[in-house]
């Protein structure tokens with residue numbers, strides 16, 4: 375049994391749907407106060423309602439994570455009003471585009487949303503966590519990039535591998551302040567964005583997963599909550615793969 379997260383203040387970027395919503399609900403059920411940061415107000419309001427229905431407490435703050443001033447503003451507001459114990463840099467996008475057809479602006483947009491935003495979250499949280507003498511930072515990376523390649527996602531893979539390079543150095547810089555920086559690497563998790571890739575994709579990927587199913591946001595949330603826990607206080611600069619064994623097979627055939 376892990377120590378309680380009751381009363382902790384957590385920011386989850388991209389917490390309005392998909393994996394981020396799963397993370398937000400898990401923290402809320404554990405008694406934390408959850409600040410959801412994303413662009414869409416309607417989805418954000420719905421997510422806060424879901425948190426309330428689950429018996430938790432939270433708020434939505436509108437934020438585009440590609441904008442430094444916007445990230446700094448919501449982190450400062452949260453920290454000043456509720457304190458800041460944990461930040462989950464989770465917001466991300468994965469539009470499919472081959473290198474041959476990709477425009478430089480499309481590359482930049484994915485790198486800005488997925489990687490630059492991680493730097494912004496850590497930089498904005500640092501002064502508050504440093505002052506508090508503790509903190510937990512968890513990045514949502516992916517198996518794609520750090521472990522695997524996937525045709526059509528070169529920009530995405532680069533951003534997700536980049537998050538891990540950034541994480542290792544951030545972990546070293548922040549360790550003297552008792553702030554840990556870790557990552558989760560999801561495999562294929564059923565979210566709105568994954569559903570957009572179509573039924574054929576979902577079926578094909580599901581067949582390659584040794585544990586026999588696509589992941590659920592809650593699967594990722596469980597690993598995030600562990601990394602945010604008091605018990606994970608001696609773990610930093612590390613990654614947890616949450617993929618049902620997806621990266622284990624040596625061949626292309628679906629496992630028996």
Ligand code: NAP
Pocket residue numbers: 387388389390391392393394411412413414415417437438439440464465466467468487488514515516517559560561562563564565566567568
């Ligand atoms: P999703 O269902 O599309 O949710 C993405 C969330 O990020 C939404 O809340 C979205 O809200 C927010 N977001 C996107 N761009 C943003 C921006 N510029 N500023 C602020 N918020 C923004 O995606 P998901 O599948 O849950 O993915 C979440 C994270 O998990 C991503 O980092 C993704 O790379 C990673 N991941 C997912 C999978 C998977 O299989 N699903 C696998 C590996 C890794 P708004 O659009 O309203 O801003």
